[in-house]
Amino acid sequence: MTGVWALIRLSLRELAWQRAYLLLVVAAMLFPWLLLIPTALFLLDLGKVLVDMLFAIEHVLLSCFVFFLASPLLSRDLDQRLCHLWLTMPLSRAAYLVARFLGTVLALLPLLCLFLVMAWMAGQLAAHLWPAYASTLHGAHMLVGGMLLVLPYVALLGLFYFIACASSGAAEALVFLLGGWLLSWAIPPVLQALRQAEVAAKTSPWIAQLIRALDFVVPDLSSARLALEVAHGQWPELHLLLPYMVEHLAYAVSGLLLAMLVFARRDLG
Amino acid sequence: MKGWLRMVLLGACMVLVGWGHALVREARQFHQPPPKEMAWRPSHAIWHRIMAGPVPGLVADLAVLEVFNLYHEGKTTGGVARARWWRALSYQLHRALALDPRFHDAYRLTEGLLAYEPGFTDDAVAMIERHAHWLDSGEYLLVASFLAWHELHDNARAIRLARLAAGKPDTASLAAGFAAKLIRQEQGCRAAMAFLRMRARSMPKAYRAGMDAALERLRRDPACLRPRTPPRAVPDARAGMLG
Numbered sequence: 001m002t003g004v005w006a007l008i009r010l011s012l013r014e015l016a017w018q019r020a021y022l023l024l025v026v027a028a029m030l031f032p033w034l035l036l037i038p039t040a041l042f043l044l045d046l047g048k049v050l051v052d053m054l055f056a057i058e059h060v061l062l063s064c065f066v067f068f069l070a071s072p073l074l075s076r077d078l079d080q081r082l083c084h085l086w087l088t089m090p091l092s093r094a095a096y097l098v099a100r101f102l103g104t105v106l107a108l109l110p111l112l113c114l115f116l117v118m119a120w121m122a123g124q125l126a127a128h129l130w131p132a133y134a135s136t137l138h139g140a141h142m143l144v145g146g147m148l149l150v151l152p153y154v155a156l157l158g159l160f161y162f163i164a165c166a167s168s169g170a171a172e173a174l175v176f177l178l179g180g181w182l183l184s185w186a187i188p189p190v191l192q193a194l195r196q197a198e199v200a201a202k203t204s205p206w207i208a209q210l211i212r213a214l215d216f217v218v219p220d221l222s223s224a225r226l227a228l229e230v231a232h233g234q235w236p237e238l239h240l241l242l243p244y245m246v247e248h249l250a251y252a253v254s255g256l257l258l259a260m261l262v263f264a265r266r267d268l269g
Numbered sequence: 270m271k272g273w274l275r276m277v278l279l280g281a282c283m284v285l286v287g288w289g290h291a292l293v294r295e296a297r298q299f300h301q302p303p304p305k306e307m308a309w310r311p312s313h314a315i316w317h318r319i320m321a322g323p324v325p326g327l328v329a330d331l332a333v334l335e336v337f338n339l340y341h342e343g344k345t346t347g348g349v350a351r352a353r354w355w356r357a358l359s360y361q362l363h364r365a366l367a368l369d370p371r372f373h374d375a376y377r378l379t380e381g382l383l384a385y386e387p388g389f390t391d392d393a394v395a396m397i398e399r400h401a402h403w404l405d406s407g408e409y410l411l412v413a414s415f416l417a418w419h420e421l422h423d424n425a426r427a428i429r430l431a432r433l434a435a436g437k438p439d440t441a442s443l444a445a446g447f448a449a450k451l452i453r454q455e456q457g458c459r460a461a462m463a464f465l466r467m468r469a470r471s472m473p474k475a476y477r478a479g480m481d482a483a484l485e486r487l488r489r490d491p492a493c494l495r496p497r498t499p500p501r502a503v504p505d506a507r508a509g510m511l512g
Contacts, residue, residue: 038334041337042330042333043373043473044374045372045373048326048372048373049330049374052324052326052327052329052330053327053330055324055327056324056327059323059324185322186319186322189318189319189321189322192318193315193319199315223323224318224321227324227325227326228325228369228371231326232371
């Protein structure tokens with residue numbers, strides 16, 4: 001257990017002291033304030049526009065974290081065989097993966113909290129500056145929405161751990177992660193379109209089945225509906241909140257379990 | 270290579286980058302009107318949703334920003350090219366509403382800009398009517414009703430839209446009164462001028478050109494110059510409209 005804690009702490013420290021992480025911290029502090037400038041260009045829905053932009057920046061920050069910080073951390077361990085240092089502690093391979101995963105998720109939290117606090121403060125300023133045009137801006141909604149948007153990225157991290165353990169190197173893992181990320185963006189709107197009778201009639205059943213199968217394989221990264229509801233000052237639908245959280249957390253755990261299975265048989269020599 | 274030579278080459282490269290960048294940036298400005306075939310189809314919504322991914326709200330915001338650029342080009346262009354700019358503007362409004370059907374700015378620009386461009390009123394009214402169930406305010410439906418009556422001379426459509434507006438809590442009484450006036454066809458000219466003035470007041474000055482032109486047309490209309498006839502009493506405007 002001591003080894004696991006030590007590795008979690010080290011992962012946190014390794015990520016937090018990278019210049020890229022500090023850059024993301026600076027971006028998380030600055031962007032919410034800078035977004036007030038383009039928001040002022042709109043006519044009526046200023047609160048909605050600000051929340052749209054804040055969520056878009058949050059997606060960018062989280063994607064950067066996964067691609068440029070979390071992904072190289074594990075890939076480097078596996079490629080350069082640095083994981084041997086920990087596995088000879090002795091630390092089991094499964095414990096090593098869990099510790100790295102938890103360390104990575106914990107490193108995400110300060111960044112997220114900082115961004116959400118700044119976003120909340122910028123939202124308060126917007127409500128003060130444009131009280132008649134920012135009526136849909138509710139701080140609590142924005143904070144809850146911002147926290148919920150992180151869950152798909154935790155699921156994506158789980159997928160990445162599986163990909164990294166099964167791939168032959170960092171480049172291959174990154175290509176598959178990018179593929180999964182793009183599919184996660186594109187599939188939910190395609191499935192929504194397939195519900196329309198006109199589109200369904202024109203689409204081959206094989207293709208529709210393939211898209212549905214892919215939807216099960218990749219995490220639902222879109223969260224588009226949730227973001228739109230929060231931007232319009234509504235609470236996310238309560239009966240969907242629990243399934244949303246359970247789905248993404250279960251996906252992350254599944255990815256990690258599959259990664260453990262593959263990593264247990266991987267030749268590290 | 271010597272140090273001074275490197276510095277000279279670096280300076281020369283920076284000058285060349287600046288020269289190329291300035292030319293390319295100039296060419297990137299809007300000079301050519303958008304393609305003729307730029308017409309919105311419902312199937313386009315699917316592709317735009319896919320492209321927008323997890324940020325449909327932001328893409329709708331960007332579409333509205335693009336509307337401002339297109340309006341600037343459209344209002345200063347004449348002839349055949351003008352219609353292309355306005356078609357592109359209409360496309361962006363369709364795109365914004367397909368991605369975020371509750372976006373008030375898109376409705377405001379649809380009824381305040383697009384609707385007053387000759388040839389696009391029908392498109393604007395149809396756009397608002399199609400999204401009626403998404404609207405939490407009757408304001409835009411009421412304006413669409415006014416446009417259908419005043420610009421399109423389609424009373425049946427105007428009454429249908431006024432009824433939809435009366436179903437929304439914020440404009441119920443106003444919509445009822447307006448619908449009653451539509452049905453009785455009284456004081457059309459003055460009511461239209463008052464309504465247009467009210468809408469123009471809530472629009473930024475830079476975007477009032479279309480409404481101002483409509484007001485000017487009404488002012489010059491001989492029917493508007495005739496002395497006002499006293500209105501007949503409306504016992505129950507709402508009942509008149511709903512009946």
